[in-house]
Amino acid sequence: MAQRLGSPILELSCGTGRLVFPVAETGVCITGIDISIPMLKIAEKKLKKYPIATQKRVKLIKENTISFTMNNKFRAIFCAESFWAVTDEEQTSMLNSIKKHLLPRGYLVMSVSNFHVRPEDMKSHYLKTCKQYPSLGFTLVRQCFINSKGGSNIEQIIHFLDRVYENGAIKRIVTERTERQRTKEELVNLLKSNGFQVRDVYGEYDMTKWSDNSKWTIVVAQLSSGNLKEQLKAIFGNWFAKAK
Secondary structure (H helix, E strand, O other): OHHHHOOOEEEEOOOOOOOHHHHHHOOOOEEEEEOOHHHHHHHHHHHOOOOHHHHHOEEEEEOOOOOOOOOOOEEEEEEEOOHHHOOHHHHHHHHHHHHHOEEEEEEEEEEEEOOOOOOOOEEEEEEEEEEEEOOOOEEEEEEEEEEEOOOOOEEEEEEEEEEEEOOOOEEEEEEEEEEEOOOHHHHHHHHHHOOEEEEEEEOOOOOOEOOOOOOEEEEEEEEOHHHHHHHHHHHHHHHHHHHO
């Protein structure tokens, strides 16, 4: 999608660069923003390992995804698997910030888990990953507990991260968060009501069309004509004002 839409691209909540760096390697210029300074520092450290040409295509900036202000506008803005952290009260502010930073006819590409409203209470506990780190001397075991009320799209998530050392010692870190899940219909209607035209909806990252059984809901949306007129008016209005 990055190669199809071209430079420049902005990624929201870029974290440690999981998406930023592969996009830059394709020749596309990309800016990543995140509120977390520690994660950005990790991203900056990782970036130094890439070729100079790739490094020059990347900008990493501390900004709040919910309400951000930058001097640049972008051909596309990516919001990959982070919209769960945005509340109903925050979503309009975030979408307004996105619209202000898109070029005319710019695109928003957003991915969320494919969520279905559950008719009854749900509690599940499962193993997510188990990965060995021989050089560090431990195995990292990641488990997840989910608690959700029937008919609700709010989920309470608890992560258990266990470092299991070779001598049998275990160091556990527990994190908790609340996720706001959205159905495909809810996400599509939300974008439409905020000035976007939905162009495609995919169910997988290989661009398979969406179905009820898809793992993801990936929406490709474009600024509507109304927003295009507003942006052109703002651009040429400022130009005429400066000319006078």
